[in-house]
Amino acid sequence: MPELIFSRPLKPADPHFAEQLARLENPGNSPTRSGGRQKRALAITRKLWRPGRTLKVSFLGSPDAALKSAIFRTASQWLTRSGANLALALSTDNDPRAQIRVRTGRSLPRNESCAGTDALAMPAETMNLNVEPGDAAFEHVVLHEFGHALGAEHEHQHPEASIPWNVEAVVHAAATQSGWTRQQVIDEMIARQADVGLLRTQYDPGSVMHYPVPQAFTHGDWEIGLNSHLSEKDLAFMRRAYPFQAAT
Ligand SMILES: [Zn+2]
Incomplete structure (x- = not known):
C-alpha cells in the first residue's frame, strides 16, 4: 500500500x-457575507497576516x-x-x-x-x-x-477540485497508517471547501499545497506526484494575500 x-x-x-x-x-x-443567492450565508474569518x-x-x-x-x-x-x-x-x-x-x-x-x-x-x-x-x-x-x-489552504480541497478519490482505499490506508477515523479522512482530505470568503486562484494540481495522490487512491488513471516547487499559481496566491496596496 x-x-x-x-x-x-x-x-x-x-x-x-x-x-x-x-x-x-x-x-x-473579517468575514464578508456573500449576497442573498446563498441559501445559507457562511461567515468565514480569514487568517492572513497584516x-x-x-x-x-x-x-x-x-x-x-x-x-x-x-x-x-x-x-x-x-x-x-x-x-x-x-x-x-x-x-x-x-x-x-x-x-x-x-x-x-x-x-x-x-x-x-x-x-x-x-x-x-x-x-x-x-x-x-x-x-x-x-x-x-x-x-x-x-x-x-x-x-x-x-x-494558504489545501489545494486538494479546492472548491473546483474533482479528484476521483477511491474513498474506501483512502479510509483504509489512513486507518492503518495513521489511526484516522473515516470522518477525519473526509474532513481533512476529501471534502471540498465551501466557495465562500476564500482567497483563491483556479484549482492547480501543480501546487505545493496539493497532497501527493497515488493512483492506488483514485479511480481510473489519475495521480499527482510530490510537488516540490512553488507553482505560478502558488506565487500568485501570495501576491493576492499580501498586496502592497489594500484592495479597493
Ligand atoms: Zn497541509
Missing part, C-alpha cells in the same frame, strides 16, 4: 479567540544550524519569489515572541502547521517538521507547511 501524507493542521484550543486575534491582526480578515509585516521564525530546542538554514531558505522562497508584501526573518532559538515557532526532529509524529494567524493563539510550537535536507519530501513538506503558516 503506498504511503500517503496524512497531516492535520495544528489548531488552537479556542477557535473563537483565534478568530478575534485574526481580525485584530488584519481587519481584512500585509507589510515581518514575521519572525524561531526554532525551538536549538537544532543544528544547517537544518535551520535549509528550512529557512526553502520557506523564504514563498516571499522572495512571489514579491508579496510580507517578509520572514530568522530570530534566535526559543524566541517566544516569534510568530512562527518551529519544532524539528525525527521523533515528531507528523509534519503540521497552524493556519496563518492561528499561530497567535498557540502557547508553544506553531509548526512541527520531521524532515531533513536530502529527504525526498523535504522541499515539498517545508514549502507546504510554511504555505499554511502564511495562510
Whole structure:
C-alpha cells in the first residue's frame, strides 16, 4: 500500500479567540457575507497576516544550524519569489515572541502547521517538521507547511477540485497508517471547501499545497506526484494575500 501524507493542521484550543486575534491582526480578515443567492450565508474569518509585516521564525530546542538554514531558505522562497508584501526573518532559538515557532526532529509524529494567524493563539510550537535536507519530501513538506503558516489552504480541497478519490482505499490506508477515523479522512482530505470568503486562484494540481495522490487512491488513471516547487499559481496566491496596496 503506498504511503500517503496524512497531516492535520495544528489548531488552537479556542477557535473563537483565534478568530478575534485574526481580525485584530488584519481587519481584512473579517468575514464578508456573500449576497442573498446563498441559501445559507457562511461567515468565514480569514487568517492572513497584516500585509507589510515581518514575521519572525524561531526554532525551538536549538537544532543544528544547517537544518535551520535549509528550512529557512526553502520557506523564504514563498516571499522572495512571489514579491508579496510580507517578509520572514530568522530570530534566535526559543524566541517566544516569534510568530512562527518551529519544532524539528525525527521523533515528531507528523509534519503540521497552524493556519496563518492561528499561530497567535498557540502557547508553544506553531509548526512541527520531521524532515531533513536530502529527504525526498523535504522541499515539498517545508514549502507546504510554511504555505499554511502564511495562510494558504489545501489545494486538494479546492472548491473546483474533482479528484476521483477511491474513498474506501483512502479510509483504509489512513486507518492503518495513521489511526484516522473515516470522518477525519473526509474532513481533512476529501471534502471540498465551501466557495465562500476564500482567497483563491483556479484549482492547480501543480501546487505545493496539493497532497501527493497515488493512483492506488483514485479511480481510473489519475495521480499527482510530490510537488516540490512553488507553482505560478502558488506565487500568485501570495501576491493576492499580501498586496502592497489594500484592495479597493
Ligand atoms: Zn497541509
